[in-house]
Amino acid sequence: MVGAGVLSLPFAMSRMGWGPGVIVLVLSWTITLFTLWQMVEMHEMVPGKRFDRYHELGQHAFGEKLGLYIVVPQQLVVQVGTCIAYTVTGGHSLKKAHDSICSDCSTFKSSWWIVIFASINFVLCHFPNFNSMSAVSFAAAVMSLTYSIIAWTASLARGVQPDISYAMKARSTADATFNFFTSLGDVAFAYAGHSVALEIQATIPSTPEKPSKGPMWRGVIWAYVGVAFCYFPVAIVGYYVFGNSVADNVLVGLEHPRWLIAAANIFVVIHVIGGYQVYAMSVFDMLETYLVVKLKFPPSILLRFITRTIYVVLTMIIAIAIPFFSSLLGFLGGFAFAPTSYFLPCIIWLKIYKPKRFSLSWIVNWTCIILGILLMTLSPIGALRNIILSAKDYKFFS
Template identity: 65%
Template sequence: MVTGGKSLKKFHDVVAPADAAPIRTSYFIVIFGSAHLLLSQLPNFNSITVVSLAAAVMSLSYSTIAWVASLEHRRHGGSSHVVDYSMTASTSAGRTFNFLSALGDVAFAYAGHNVVLEIQATIPSTPGKPSKKPMWLGVMVAYLVVAVCYLPVAFVGYYVFGNAVDDNILITLEKPRWLIAAANMFVVVHVIGSYQIYAMPVFDMLETFLVKKLRFHPGWPLRLIARSLYVVFTMIVGIAIPFFGGLLGFFGGFAFAPTTYFLPCIMWLIIMKPKKFGFSWCTNWICIIIGVLLSLLAPIGGLRSIIINAKTYKFFS
């Protein structure tokens, strides 16, 4: 919600006349969230295939624009001032908390296992052609694409702007205006797709709980109300706390690290029962320990970042 709203605002600011009246970020978050009130009614992963494909293409597009435009910005003297590569925090405590928040950012960027089982469940599987083979290939390609998208942006963005770069580098860039406007619209399309992908398991769990535990009747009225309420809730949170970096760090550690880094390893150990102190056993336990530490420490850094930003932020502005 936050990314979509801010990217819409950036698009407006770039294409609108210089004397145009400013529009609040919260209004753009509402516009972005309104699209999800419709898309959230799509029943399952198969129904959002086109949305997911568009999101993947847009991700490659805007990330490429981001690092290429950054290099052009540097080449044409856009960063003629001295670039500061020092840490933004001046105290040891601040640097430590920022490091923890950054770990949460990384966990968020490479978190996908919480939707893997949902996706694999839609793939036909037989004893002769088990779904794990195409799924494994898909996971490898997915993480390769993620690396291709993120790593150049991270290295080039830091090289060009240093510690002055925004959480979203496309917010920092200004020229060429038409290209930056297009890139921000690509981001909007991307996060529309990613929101639906990450929300689909939540929708499934929510509706299952309402039907099995609270005895609601399954059907489109339940889907309409339950999913719309979830979208509205996330939209309100995004409007109230539009701190992109802090939210990434917090949710990366709190929500995504468990389902990505240590819960799958625990399930593997319970189901497969590998030999103790063997390679597989040790590897999984290392991942579990790192994942648990990440889940405990990263949210602390992200929460601190949110609190610091909130001190100077006017809510619902």
Template identity: 70%
Template sequence: MVIQSPPNNHHIGNMDENLKRQKEIDDWLPITSARNAKWWYSAFHNVTAMVGAGVLGLPFALSQLGWGPGVAILVISWVMTLYTLWQMVEMHEMVPGKRFDRYHELGQHVFGEKLGLWIVVPQQVIVEVGVDIVFLVTGGNSLKKVHDLICANKHCNKIKTTYFIMIFTSVHFVLSHLPNFNSIAGVSVAAAVMSLSYSTIAWASSLHKGIQPDVSYALIGQSDSAKVLNFFSALGTVAFAYAGHNVVLEIQATIPSTPEKPSKDAMWKGVVVAYIVVALCYFPVSLIGYSVFGNVVSDDILVSLEKPVWMIAMANLFVVVHVIGSYQIYAMPVFDMIETVLIKKLNFKPTWSLRFITRNLYVAFTMFVAITFPFFGGLLGFFGGFAFAPTTYFLPCIMWLSIYKPKRFSLSWTVNWICIILGVLIMVLSPIGALRNIILSAKNYSFYS
């Protein structure tokens, strides 16, 4: 006769307690607290994440790339990043019954518990914090432009860019306390509408202005080496423009999912709509802007457009509203990371005061960096190449090859390897050119001017 030992009720009780605590934490963290988003949430979140400061720098990027290479790189980037975004949407629920709600969770599944964190988290943090800094610079510069346009014929006091960045940041000290992605849906909708609006104003005003009499399409740079370095920097600017991948799994995590209706169906529908909007913003702005101004176009197309004053002021206001939403979209995964570490690793209690302190500290940190180093053009190229290229262009492909192991020299294998090679080239080359631009900007710059 076999005597069965009684079940260990204490052990079962502990398991139940741990599961209950885990659920409470997940219900509190920004990424997993709400899973009731519709497919159109995915559309406008992705538009807000992608169409940002980058679109205004695309005509300038074309002036550094030239017509042929510039158009080719824009189109190839659009196709490549749509493909890698599709891969990420597919991989979100590739393990039955499990969802990879965060980019680093997918990385851990592919590369291992520790290595996955080390590969993904540093890149994702650099991207998200870097983008938020660039958005603060963009918002501050756009506010200053509105002020300068309104005061053009009046005797207004000159106000430092630093103060405009601080004014712009003050909004985020309030908005950053919205708990999760779904709670910033209204901000995101407004931001997505604004992106289409100011992009339309940018290309329509350029078209109305007409091609300038002395326009030149010669590459920028006094020497061949300068032209090459500018070319490298422009690659980063383009990479920066196609940069929604860093938050795509986090956005998909907010969509409900069942075996009959997996989240990838709704998410992909939203992504396709978002990419159509991206094309409607990027291609007219870059092609018309460059054809009108040639190689004298500013690194922000709205700076080159000076008339009609009211319309350019309005476009800059639209940019301000848009980057308010974009900042929040990229900040939310950072808040999630910080709060996860504090609660799960350091055993802090999930309270309002914890969220209040950590989020305010994050906003204050990004503001400090933005007012210290507001080199808009150089920052786009540097962050675009150094951090965006891996997470956008080739890391999804490496994960795909590692998980699905397509047959060597098959279509899937070949396409992924082409993306990896092109992505690595962008990652290596663009920061070199961008660093040079930052150094040149720094020569004539005085801190907090």
């Protein structure tokens, strides 16, 4: 659950300010925990049947075809977008680790570091399924906790500088408004686990006496305790120490002690390698199922090798072309993550369970839907504007 989006939270705070920033962080944590609980509950709502894929749940709610058209495009954008963002993050963190270890050495361009990161995923993407990569996933979880702790403790050790400012850093009211919209997406990007939650729950054994929702919900609770332990200190301490001059990746803005900053960036790389595999695995499952079932390709190791290699190459090329960390996160957070994490589970819940109008369940779900739609509408507008402004001075594939 802890994503690399945690590194952009201090930057998001700097564009929202103390009050709105803390409110948005707490609201996002609460809403996404609620919607994740709904998904865990709906996994086995029909006796004797398990909805092991997000789109299967959508099909149950909206019908065979409409459910597929509603859920699958959104889920794919989340998963592909996360892989692209993680490729950018991995490349930048590799570069920062190298520069921290050897400040006098000549360095590669950012594009080459992204290629190096992608090369690691070329190898790991050929694991057959979720269970076969449990060690990679465990290492990623440990790394995410570790570098989050390093991010806020190293920031505290650096201390607040005399010239620190918490004023909005914008040239105009329009700048401040669009930056605020982008920051909403940055926060949303940090809550990305919903798109693979049902696939993960599908790996848990289930019987009528001991349904999978018990251990899955315990896992979710522990995950969200970890999320709070990572996200809130990083966001608040990072903004407190750096103010409006904080970098869009808080670890990139830290310089000392060099060995610790290098280690933290290596931990980020290990984490996003594992995260990339988790999100890519669902895409591989969809692609390979489509190729075998619809296009009648014979299932084989060669088919898996070609499909997965092409996918890693495509995400790498897009990451090299658009390496704008914060704006990319803001766009994806609003456009893709808001539906799957913030309000689509609420719509499905209302459709299936039909709570009484103006009951607590009805009010809570509609509140989440309204906030989620606002997020999906406003955040991509701000992020797209920032990407366009950044691209004016950027030489692509440099």
